[in-house]
Amino acid sequence: MASVVLFVLLRLLPGDPANALVSVGADQAQIEAARREVGSDLPLPQQFAHFISSLARFDLGTSFVSRTPVLDDIIARLSVTVPLTLLSFLLAVVIAVPFGILSAVKADRWYGGAISVVSQLGIAIPVFWVGILLVTLFAVNLRLFPSGGFPPRGWGAPFEALRALFLPIITIALVMSASLLRYVRSATQDVLGSDYLRTARALGSGFSEALVRHGIRNGAVPVVSILGIELATTLLGAVVVERVFTLPGLGSMLLLAIEQRDYPNIQGVLFISTLLVLLIGFFADLAQRWIDPRLREKAGSVRR
Amino acid sequence: MTRTRHRRDHGLQLLAATAMLVLAAFGHAKAQEGETDPSAVIRIGSLYEPQNLDNTAGAGQGINEAFNGNVYEGLFQLEDSGEVVPKLALDYQMSDDGLTYTFTLQPDVTFHSGDPLTSADVKYSIERVVAENSKSSRKKSLSTIAGIETPDDRTVVVKLSERSISLPYNLTYVWIVNDKATDLTSGEDGTGPYRLDAWRRGSSISLVPFDDYWGDAPANSGVTFNYFTEATALNNALLTGAVDIITSVQSPDSLAQFQDNPAFVVEEGQSTTKEVLAYNDRVEPFSNVKVRKAIARAIDRQRLLSSIWGDYGTLIGSFVPPTDPWYVDLTNVDPYDPESAKQLLAEAGYADGFTFTLETPNYDPHPIVAQFVQSELAKVGIKVNINIITANEWYTKIYQAHDFQATLQEHVNHRDIVFYGNPDFYWGYNNPKVVELIASSETSASEAEQVEKLKEANRIIAEDAASGWLYLYPQIVVSSAGVSGYPVNGLNSQFFAYGITKRAE
DSSP: OHOOOOOOHHHHHSSSSGTTOOTTTOOOOOHHHHHHTTTTTTHHHHHHHHHHHHTTTTOOOOOOHHHHHHHHHHHHHHHHHHHHHHHHHHHHHHHHHHHHHHHHHTEEEEEEEHHHHHHHHHHOOHHHHHHHHHHIIIIISSSSSSSSSOOTTTGGEEEHHHHEEEEHHHHHHHHHHHHHHHHHHHHHHHHHHHHHHHHHHHHTTTTHHHHHIIHHHHHHHHHHHHHHHHHHHHHHHHHHHHHHOOOOSSSHHHHHHHTTTOOHHHHHHHHHHHHHHHHHHHHHHHHHHHOOOOHHHHSSSOOO | OOOHHHHHHHHHHHHHHHHHHHHEEEEEHHHHHHHTTTTTTEEEEESSSSSSOOOOTTTHHHHHHHTTTTBBOEEEEEEETSEEEEEEEEEEEETTTTTTEEEOOSSOOOOOOOOOOOHHHHHHHHHHHHHHTOOOTTTTTGGGGEEEOOOOOOEEEEEEESOOOTHHHHHHTTTOOOOTOOOOSSSSSOOOOEEEEETTTTTTTEEEEETOOOOOOSSOOOEEEEOOOOOOHHHHHHHSSSSSSSSSOOOEEEEEEEEOOOEEEEEEOOOOOEEEEEEESSSSSTTTHHHHHHHHSSOOHHHHHHHHHHHSSSOOSSSOOOSSOOOOOTTTTTSSHHHHHHHHHHTOOTTTOOOEEEEEESTHHHHHHHHHHHHHHHTTTTEEEEEEEEEHHHHHIIOOOOOOOOEEEEEOSOOGGGGGGTTTTTTOOOOOHHHHHHHHTTTTSSSSHHHHHHHHHHHHHHHTTTTTTEEEEEEEEEEETTTEESSSSSSGGGOOOOEEBBBBO
């Protein structure tokens, strides 16, 4: 299982979680006491048994370093990561779907080609670089948005919070819409070349009407499954963006925890994010079935 | 908040108008410029977020920055000037044999929870630091405390097993906390001018003035420490006005953008952070004094410092920075001289040089320093292999296991020459004379005697080239031009916020 791999990999890292607690000047007795406290002096099988049993009770434990319950910290940080992920995702969809369809339908025009060239470029650029560029332009030079950080009161100050998330959202959405756009484009191309569209046109419906009535529903099925994967990627990619914009989200919690070898925090974050990714996959599946009745029947009947 | 500010502004305008009527001849421009805004909240930018809020539970240096003197106070306080002054102790007496200290507490002090300060709280607080599971790096320096008595509510008697001349200094590290406080890792209960308002992990700590503070109220209406993980992000925050001040600039390249800009003020204070090339003095060839001296002479430290920090920073000839009372200028003990370095190596039997591994922490400035050391030592025939490790690995491999030949490390503390008096310390320097001097300096009857002994120890470690002391980091505080009243020295990472003011806009 994933948790076993996780446990083993973490213990293979050199270092000790107790090191984050003691500093230069501490004597041997203090170091030993710290190791006892975090349990890193126990034999590995015992540590593992403890890890699995608390996971089974859905108890993510308490951070070695900050002494706060892991779950509380994660929930506080989800209030940054979840809105960040969802809003960027929505924005990316809003950008990618119309432009993707347009670039497929008007592939013979100059702008159809231009859109797909730009999207290629978008895939090639790393997300942190886009972030740094946007900060330089909109925060440092134009002073329109903060260069990073999150208001101390969080969503208690909704306007400030949104302002703080604005550039990170644009950053993720730009990069994500580039790859999404290519899927939309190729799905649209498939639809354009399909028999049912030709038949619909032959029966007298206009091009856009045929595309909207028959194309979108058919084209949406592969795109939705990609959307699910992309959403999961965004969640994980938030690590980088949160770092660039100094946002107190799940990603920065994970990075810090790895630096400090704070095992409960690392395990907690990875557990929750795995859970979220699985949930997203599940909902993407549900959405596909809802869009395409054929998938529902397939699942219901026994296959020959 | 905004509302009160507006009202105050009206008040100020009124005042200014009256002043103009009365003293029409005097320019009002000056009055406007000098007006500070008492309702301002000071936003401080820092790279050091505390890991938790308890300095005996491994919170890291960030907690000293945010809480020392701001939220918690000690019996004594280490001022920005390096002076130790009584804080919660109104007065104290030392017995003639130096083994009994009697402290009288300030009257009418209350904790943020409303509980009054009593001698029992002081006893509890000191015992917390020396407790078995305490992670305080100063635990050892308080080990001479044999017992604490509380004859009445305002008197604390500390009995020592032997003289300890630095007791008042060491007590500046001991926060006085309420003995009834239950949660000190994510909450607080101190006596300082500010109380904790909110801590958003990974982002910020906000402090607001404590209304029942026993001393002078802060000059501002609160402070927020904003935490960053990257120096660039922190600089951007100051550039864009998201923070008012940066506690300690760690990226030399970024200074230019503030220096040439009248909207910012760059202040250089005294630092205690030393960049140290520490050898494992237990192992060959570093057990040989000549080899260590040769390395010291082979490295052009002036060039290293200026290539990293330009005109900032200071060269040091030993582990003692100018702010420690036992500082002596020892930069000429082993000046840059590659020829004599080669000669020393030959005398030590390494005419053809040797090879060693330099364990290099993966964060700035160590990797750059390692490369510089590598190229300098190559010129005298010593080959350096650089091995990059994380801070966490450093602690296990080098600090605990002593499994290394040489390493780079920054040592941040004030008055930490005592490390050279501990032969079990990671660098394994063992000179019985120094051990004796450092141990006996602590039991000195007077400060003059203590200073004399430590000066001598200081000279010996420099003569022995016990480690390579490459340079003293500069301590640079950058603020926007309207902000004043902040500490510039950052001794022991402290950052007293109560005097900071911001000009009204």
